[in-house]
Amino acid sequence: MNVFEYANPTTTKEAAGLLAAQWGEAEILAGGTDLLSLMKNYVATPKRVVSLRGIKELSGITSSASGLRIGAMVTLQELHDHKAVHDDYHSLAHAAGSVPSPQIRNLGTVGGDLCQRPRCWYFRNGFGLLAKDEKGQPLVPAGDNRYHAIFGHPGGSPGAYYVHPSSLAPALITFGARVKVAGPKGEREIPLASFFATPKREGERENVLMPNEIVTEIILAAASKGMLTATYEVRQKEALDWPLATASVALRMSGDKVKSARIVLGHVAPVPWPAHEAEKLLAGQTITEDSAAKAGEAAVRGAKALSGNKYKVQLARVAVKRALLEAAAHGKEGMQHG
Amino acid sequence: MASEKWPEAGKRSLIGKRVTRLDGAVKSTGRAKYTYDVNRKGMLHGKLVFSPHAHAKIVSIDTSAAEKMPGVKAVQLMIEPGKEVLWQGQEILALAAETEEQARDAARAVKIRFEKLPHFVADAPPEKAGQHQTALAEQVTGNPDQGFKEAEVTSEGTYGCPVITHCCLEAHGQVAEWEGDTLRVWASTQNVSGISGELVDGLKAGGVEVPASNVQILTPVMGGGFGSKFGADTWGVACAQLAKKAGRPVKMMLERDHELMAAGARPSIYARVRVGAKKDGTLTAWSSESWGTGGIGPAGNPNLPYVFTRIPNRRSRHTRVETNTGPARAWRAPNHPQMCLITMSALEDLAAQLPMDPLDFFLKNLPFVIPERAETYRQELVKGAELMEWKKKWHSRGDKTPGPIKRGLGLSIHTWGGGGHSSNCNCTIRPDGSVEVFLGSQDLGTGTRTVIAMVAAETLGLPVSAVKVNIGDSKFPPSGASGGSTTVGGVSASTRRATTRALNELLAKVAPALGVTPDKLEAACGTIRVAGDPTKAIAWHQACAKLGTAAITASGQRAPRGPDELISSGVGGIQMAEVAVDVETGVVKIEKLVAVQDCGLVINPKTAESQIYGAMIMGVGYALYEEKLMDETTGRCLNPDMEFYKLAGIGDVGNMVVHFMTGPGYDERGVIGLGEPPVISPGAAISNAVANAIGARVPTIPLTPDKVLAALEKVPRSALNDSSLRSEQEGGAA
Known part of the structure; x- marks a missing residue:
């Protein structure tokens, strides 16, 4: 870890002022579960670390008739335990609770989950986000890509092959979440679905933030009554392991028929990956083993497996199917109870 | 006179009782001081600079900038410019600074120019390994061609396991401190009594002469070795050199990345196997072509087939592949887990093809194991089948239960030696009744300390708490390295003898007071008493008071070579796995x-069970997850x-x-080591269980989702009674 200056601002404005105009000069410290290891491995070498701990306005969850406002510094555990989240945004609570290790859930934050860096082992071993060798050739397609992208990658050319590591983004996007960011020029609000970006050049990042912008809160519209949601994660180990593929679904229902569906995959592409074909397919359908399997099939249409990750296509397919069946099962439980 | 023989079953006060490990509480509460926790006054922190390249020539090393960094006190070159580095992680130099952070920063400020050279790191079969291979001589017994002709069923398959690491939770490393011309080293080592020689030689090569008698190694507790911590290592020597140069103690523990790159790996072994049997299951022939890599240098030497070594006709050949990766070290039961996986997988595939329940198949072929173990295996298979409810749960290949979760059973057989290493013990009984034993041995976390206390206390008729065990110091009487599962045999034999001899000296002093000759006395229940007449007894403390001011010290040894009547060698074990896929x-x-x-x-059944639990957990790790990826x-x-x-x-x-085979037929063999055998079978048993569940062999471990799904692509859907599954898989993208 390089020597760095530690800043502990108390307002968002002050924090934004402490950030630099270029990436890499300053880094934001939220829970620190990701940044510390990046710094220890010299993957991140900021001159200044700006802690968000002291900024009160970034904490807390507020529930109102218009929906939910989640502060960027809310921990994953707080999110998971919050009654309104648990009652009305089931798939989100599940996603937060599934993040491995109580330690990470207790320290890791919502903003940090969205802005954490990819776990690509070439990136973490110092070959850059786009993971190139000295000649500029991409290492991932020729190398060990078992955990890499099956969607949204450049298919052998230089570019991004990592998968976005966020656990919450797929569920949040299915709820149409918006993200509020603050920078030197004030605040702006972005749909979370448009927040993530795929870098084309080394030095660019995985989202549309400017280097001196901070995620301040997540805004969720009021949950629509009778919406069925679920998140399904395929994970090899029970403890301390990241998912291999995830799917979050949110179904607006009309009786037992799907009025409209939102389906977003995680850990399969450099950005959270919407499954629009599957969404369209489900409109007007009841969720059955068969329709869920067909939606899973539609969700992976167009997947481009690399040399070592064909299995992830199957995992994505199953994650969608199982998330849909789980959501439908919540619906049945709900009817029984009420 | 007390006899040094182990007491008979009815006369054991502690042996065979479940005694909680003596250091359990201090370890679980964080009070135990591991090498990592040792902090000396004025101590510096050492860091290693290692090669980032798999193969390169070192053109130049410039430490001038690093030496000017804040806090840097000493720099030690470990390889000269002009030489080649042969793996990522090979040590180049070490330096010491006031803080760990300063040392790390300084390590990054060292400027090394490399000329990169071609590397080969692939865990590849011989046909893809070019000049990086050495074929060992073919071993042939009987007539394999004839044996395969006699076979009515033959099975062929490829099996194997990749390179894995030891992953000791405490990394390698040490703290070195000089006081004048004496050197004290706290080391995370499996070899307290043995590493000073290597340190002395290493220091001498660097121009510092110190007699071995001036070197003290201390390992009060340590956090796992698994075969990777027998040597002082290059970093041990460098740490002592830095401490000498700086004139201050230096702590240098390996960072986790370096630990995984350079501090030991288990060689990969793969094999193409053909095996044949009669229709009734009797094996007739074995043929295997195996290969694997242990990184740089020759490593990996399987003897195939494993356990069933007396299959009448057999042919085997092994090719070593050498790669530019960190060197292999002994990994808990070297070669055995790999040989076991290959053999038991091949045999289970053959059983499935016959078809035959593998339990019956293995029982049927016990004539082909060494005769001394056949009956043990038979009893163990029967017992294991009972504990697993094998006959109730077992099904032929491919679980036809509807739904995606398929269950299966697998089994495996293993063997190991485990005789005791050389060991010396001193026992001191003081006039106040306190008792100490001293051994230059170490407790790797296995319960050695507790076992020593139990043996001493058993001998002296005292509670475990009455014995102070002193281990982990090279100034104590030497004991062997803790490798090959030889510690418990060595230390229990030497402790039993030392304590028996000390007791006999005490009995001689006490006998007059009880009016009998010493041979009529025994130590039991905290007293010295007339055997057969507990009314004639005096309390332990009163007995010891008769020593006046002169303590007793007696020594005992594990017989210096060859057999020792207190211990034995050669064990058999079986394991069964039930999985849900x-x-x-x-x-x-x-x-x-x-x-x-x-x-x-x-x-101590309690710590012995823990050994097996630990081994099975380690086994699940390498069966399902572990792989060093290059x-x-x-x-x-x-x-x-x-x-x-x-x-x-x-x-x-x-x-x-866990079930131990104990009692008549087992106990009289004496003490035998246990550390390694239970880690041999998990890979094979779990792989066999997965094959049984899904109806196909996943050829290599770890059994990761990608490999399991690939194996399933070859299974007809009818075999698993599953209609949904196949249509989904067949729709997979390219």
Whole structure:
């Protein structure tokens, strides 16, 4: 870890002022579960670390008739335990609770989950986000890509092959979440679905933030009554392991028929990956083993497996199917109870 | 006179009782001082600079900038410019600074120019290994061609396991401190009595002469070695050199990435196997062509087939592949887990083809194991089958239960030696009744300290708490390295003899007071008493008071070479696994593991069981998760961390059941080591259980979702009674 200056601002404005105009000069410290290891491995070498701990306005969850406002510094555990989240945004609570290790859930934050860096082992071993060798050739397609992208990658050319590591983004996007960011020029609000970006050049990042912008809160519209949601994660180990593929679904229902569906995959592409074909397919359908399997099939249409990750296509397919069946099962439980 | 022989079954006060480990509380509460926790006054922190390249020539090393960095006090070159580095992680130099952070920063300020050279890091078969291979001589017994002609069923397959690491939770390293011309080293080592020689030689090569008698090694507790911590290592020598140069103590522990790159690996072994049998299951022939890599240097030497070594006609050949990766070190039961996986997988595939329940098949072929073990294995298989409810649960290949979760059973057989290493023990009984034993041995976390206390207390008729055990110091009477499962045999024999001799000296002093000759006396229940007449007794403290001011010290040894009547060698064990495989995701979960093991006379069933639990957990790790991954383009290790070098957690290991074969026929063999045998079978048993569940062999471990799904692609859907599964899989993208 390089020597760095530690800043502990108390307002968002002050924090934004402490950030630099270029990436890499300053880094934001939220829970620190990701940044510390990046710094220890010299993957991140900021001159200044700006802690968000002291900024009160970034904490807390507020529930109102218009929906939910989640502060960027809310921990994953707080999110998971919050009654309104648990009652009305089931798939989100599940996603937060599934993040491995109580330690990470207790320290890791919502903003940090969205802005954490990819776990690509070439990136973490110092070959850059786009993971190139000295000649500029991409290492991932020729190398060990078992955990890499099956969607949204450049298919052998230089570019991004990592998968976005966020656990919450797929569920949040299915709820149409918006993200509020603050920078030197004030605040702006972005749909979370448009927040993530795929870098084309080394030095660019995985989202549309400017280097001196901070995620301040997540805004969720009021949950629509009778919406069925679920998140399904395929994970090899029970403890301390990241998912291999995830799917979050949110179904607006009309009786037992799907009025409209939102389906977003995680850990399969450099950005959270919407499954629009599957969404369209489900409109007007009841969720059955068969329709869920067909939606899973539609969700992976167009997947481009690399040399070592064909299995992830199957995992994505199953994650969608199982998330849909789980959501439908919540619906049945709900009817029984009420 | 007390006899040094082990007491008979009815006369044991402690041996065979479940005694909680003596250092359990201090370890679990964080009070135990591991090498990592040793902090000396004025201590500096050492860091290693190692090669980032798999193969390169060192053109130049410039330490001038690093030496000017804040806090830097000493720099030690470990390889000269002009030489080649042969793996990523090979040590180049070490430096010491006031703080760990300063040392790390300074290490990064060292400027090394490399001329990169071609590297080879692939865990590849001979046909893809070019000049990086050495074929060993073919071994032929009987007439394999004839044996295969006689076979009515033959099975062929490829099996294997990749390179894995030791992943000791405490990394390698030490603290070195000089006081004048004496050197004290706190080391995380399996070899307290043995590493000073290597340190002395290393220091001498660097121009510092110190007699071995001036070197003291201290390892009061240590956090795992598994075969990777027998030597002082280059970093041990460098640490002592830095301490000498700086004139201050230096702590230098390996960082996790370096630990995984350079501090030991288990060689990969793969094999193409053909095996034949009569229709009734009797084996007739074996043929295997195996290969594997232990990184740089020759490593990996399987003897195939394993356990069933007397299959009448057999042919085997092994090719060593050498790669530019960190060198192999002994990994808990060297070669055995790999040989076991290959053999038991091939035999189980043959049983499936016959078809025959593998339990019956293995029982049928016990005539082909060494005669001394056949009956043990038979009893163990019967016991294991009972504990697993094998006959009730077993089905032929491919679980036809509807739904994506398929269950299966697998079994495996293993063997190990485990005789005691050389060991010396001193026992001191003081006039106030306090008792101490001294051994230059070490407790790797296995319970050695507790076992020594139990043996001493048993001999002296005292509670365990009355004996102070002193180990982990090279100034104590020498004991062997803790390798080959030889510690418990060595230390229990030497402790038993030392304490018996000390006791006999005490009995001679006490006999007049009880009005009998010493041979009529025994130590029991905290007293010295007339054997057969507990009314004629005096309390231990009163007995010891008769020593006046002169303490007793007696020594005992494990017989210097050859057999020792207190201990023995050669064990057999069987393990069975029950798994649940999600055939839509390829995720394997362990439901239940059963281990049935013989290890002679069990001193402490509680810590012995823990040994087996630990081994099975380690086994689940390498069966399902572990693999040291090298990138062929860059020559680098991709997962030198605990995030992607995956180990099993509590939720992953399933329900574990342990049964020891003890009592008549086992106890009289004396004490036999246990550390290694139970880690041999898990890979094979779990792989066999997965094959049984899904109806196909996953050829290599770890049994990761990608490999399980690939194996499932070859299974007809009818074999699993599953209509949904296949249509989904067949729709997979390219």
